[in-house]
Amino acid sequence: MHVTSERRHDDGVREREFTLGEIPGTLWTPGPAPAPLVLMAHNNGLPKADPRLAARARYTAARGYAVATIDADGCGDRPRTAADEQARADLRRAVQAGEPADELLESVVGPLVEKAAPEWRTTLDALLELPGIDGPVGYSGGWAALGIRLAVTEPRLAAAGFHAGGYVPRAQREEARQVTVPLLFLLQWDDEANPRQRALDLFGAFGSKEKTLHANPGGHTGTPWFELEDGCRFLDRHLK
Incomplete structure (x- = not known):
């Protein structure tokens, strides 16, 4: 892991940009004392x-x-193939035209998950070797599909918080039954980008004995700020 830049914010949080091979990432840490690690990803590979x-x-x-967070393949500053560009262009056109987009989303998000999950596990290996970072490990973010895959395949993951705002491929909807870690699931009731019933069905499919659904009125980007505070209390219960 190679640190490319570093800054310290007024609140004392230390922010480091890093690369791990071809993977670019960012690490935020609170101070010198050992801290539990949270992997944080956002909506189907946004930068x-x-x-x-x-x-x-x-x-x-x-x-x-x-x-810690990293850019998925083809996202942020990572290069995209011609096929990646075409798939995203087709998806944008379908969404703008109001056409059904599930199959296009499968073709974009499914491969992203397959490529991203091993990179996140490689990153986790490297992060846990750094001083000041300790287990256990949690996951938090809008990329629920990636979180499901990690919760099923990564035994070091102790708790997960998902936002029901991104498309979850059929493979991860099936894998949800194998998720057993404590789970906090956030749903925007009027999310124009995510059918409500599909999100509720996904929550019902999770195999976790401890799972909580928080639903709030509003659209895709309207998640109340207090949910972040509640999310940290959820992490406190399971990681500290």
Whole structure:
């Protein structure tokens, strides 16, 4: 892991940009004391520099967690293939035209999950070797499909918080039955990008004995800020 830049914010949170091979990432840490690690991803591979993700990461770090995120293949500054560009262009056209987009989303999000999950596990290996980062490990973010795959395949993951705002491929909807870690699931009741019933069906499919659904009125980007505070209390219960 190679640190490419570093800054310390007024709230004491230390922010480091890093690369791990071809994988670019960001790590936020609260201070010198060992801190549990939270992996934080955002909506089907949106870049790690997305301001909503960065704000959530800094808030969570200030609450005593090490928080890390990476860019998925073809996202942020990572190069896209011609096939990637075409698939995304087709998806944008379908959404703008109000056409059914599930099959296009399958063709974009499914491969993203398959490529991203091993990279997140490689990143987790490297992060847990750093001083000041300790287990256990949690997951938090809008990329529920990736979180499901990690919760099923990564035994070091002790708790997960998902936002029901991104498309979850059929493979991960099936895998949801194998998720057993404590779970907090956030749903925007009027999310124009995510059918409500599909999100409720996904919540019902999770195999976790401890799972909580928080539903709030409003559209896709209207999640109340207090849910971030509640999310940190959820992490406190299971990671500290």
